[in-house]
Amino acid sequence: MMRGASADAYAAAAEVLPRTGDTGRVAQDLFGVADLVRSEPGLRRVATDASIDGKAKAELLRSVLADKVSSEALDVVTTAVSQRWSAGRDLADTLEQLGVVAAVRSTGSEAGRLEDELFAVGQLVQANPDLRDALSDPARSREDKAALINGLLGDKVLPATVTLVQQSLSGSHRTVTVALAAYQKIAADVRGQGVATVRVARPLADADRQRLAGALERSYGHQVHLNVVVDPEVIGGIRVEIGDDVIDGTVSSRLDEAARRLAG
Template identity: 80%
Template structure:
């Protein structure tokens, strides 16, 4: 989460992010610019130097990016570099986050599906050590890893999902899983929702899922998107995680509590 001057700078750049048009292209261009700034420390230092007038920095980025990115993406970038940033890293992080917002907006009515697909990809990566190792292997090029993403998800998931999974390979987050989780949170925020991870022993029926979502939405005062994890270790009941809040009504938890009381 950005604070201070960077939070204000992010808001200024977000204000010019388009809500329509080729938003998938805008997302890709913002991701590419974020990657460029991270890869070129000299450019990043100039772009975030508080002693240089904002318009001068904007003109520099226009010269670097003109003809290489869309007009809409360039407007976002120049708006961003014209602002004051708390740290140089924040600029690249902000452009990546705005790229995620653009990618989410590109899905239109399929934004809920995007959230579900991102969660499914995260679960797949977590459950497959070989895939996790392939994504984190420093000996493999990013192009090679991107090709692996295409082979796994291309044509099966939304283009925005594939784009975001590919961006998770950039190294801007500690792991691919952490990146995808962050992107899903942004997707929920774009839709004005919160995210709850629900652990159950068996899949929830649609009616039960709807009732749980309605109950949580009433409790937290906004719509809640459910990520359902089926885990036989739960045995029965349900465990809900929303941010730092944990609601644990599982049989396994009650058995653990009973065991601790007996041991005590």
């Protein structure tokens, strides 16, 4: 989460991020600039140096990126670098986050599907040690990992999903799964929703999903996107994790509580 001057800078850059048009291209351009800023310490220092006039920094980036990115992405970048930043790394993080927002906007009415696909890919990576190791292997190039992702996902998912999974390989987050979870949260924020992880012993029926989503919406005052995880350790009942809150109504938790009371 951005703080202080960086939060204001993020807000200023977000104001010029397009809501329509080729936002998928804008997303890829912003990811590319974020990678460039992270990989070039000299450029990062100049772009975030508060002693340099904001207009001068904007012109520098405009000259560096001319004809390399879309005009819409360039407007976002030059607006961002003309601001003050609390920390040097916040500029690249902001460009990446705004790239995610642009990718979400590119899906239009299918943003909910994007959230589901990001969650599903994250679960797939977690459940497959070989895949997880391949994506985290420092000896493999990012291009090689991207090719692996393309072969795995192909045309089975939205183009925005492929774009975001490939961006998760950038190393800006601790792991690919952490990155995908962060991207899904941004997607939910774009849609004005929260995200809840629901752990159950067996898949939820559609009617049960709707009832649970409705109950959480009434409790939290906004819509909630459900990530449903079938977990055999649950035994029965349901466990809901939303933000820092945990609602545990599982059989296993009640058995554990009963055992503690007997032991006490």
